[in-house]
Amino acid sequence: MTNNDIVPGFDDEKDESLKIKLQKVNEVDGCLVLYLTGYIDTYNSNYFQKRVAKAIEAGFIRLIFQCGGLNYVSSTGIGSFTAFLKSVKPRGGDLVLLEIQPKVFEVFQLLGFSQFFNIKDNLEESIDFFRSGSPTEKTSVFPKIFSCPICSKKLKAVKPGRFRCSECKTILAIDNAGQVFLG
Structure with a gap:
């Protein structure tokens, strides 16, 4: 074909x-x-x-x-x-x-x-x-509540992207699926 x-x-x-x-x-x-x-x-x-x-x-x-x-x-x-x-x-x-x-x-x-x-x-x-x-x-995963992988502080992400933990200042990244990574 x-x-x-x-x-x-x-x-x-x-x-x-x-x-x-x-x-x-x-x-x-x-x-x-x-x-x-x-x-x-x-x-x-x-x-x-x-x-x-x-x-x-x-x-x-x-x-x-x-x-x-x-x-x-x-x-x-x-x-x-x-x-x-x-x-x-x-x-x-x-x-x-x-x-x-x-x-x-x-x-x-x-x-x-x-x-x-x-x-x-x-x-x-x-x-x-x-x-x-x-x-x-499909329903959006945001806003997403999760714990900082380093200090366990509860955090909220309203959209995918990179940001800092308000407690330990670690840079984190969150993807479209709501998965959290060290950024």
Whole structure:
């Protein structure tokens, strides 16, 4: 099955710096895996956005980006992912990023975007994420009451991020799932 069989006209335009292979997920409605190989920068991000927009127009609103073969993403590239999220969310869709290489993930973190995206380790987890319904239905873990792992003082976090324990001044980090780490 070619990309054009899945999304008509998808391969009308190609770019050597970024290869995209599509795979339809039959067990989840409107779900598509996009295998990305290469890099996304200022020069090819427009191409990337146009290809993915085509998939979204074709009705794919649950997008899984397989990023294992992606060795570089500039801030413009990350802007593209944000645009896709804005495009599919109102339609009840979402996106998942898979197997992000550490140096690529670093860019997401530096720009403060890592918390907006669902990041999974494998395809099965990603498909389950969509199978279990839309993420907007899940209840937020915040505000979260927890004990400082160092001095056991009761603390409250209203959102994910980094902060100091008011008692022992240890820097702590709390992720989207409400897990606490030494920051």
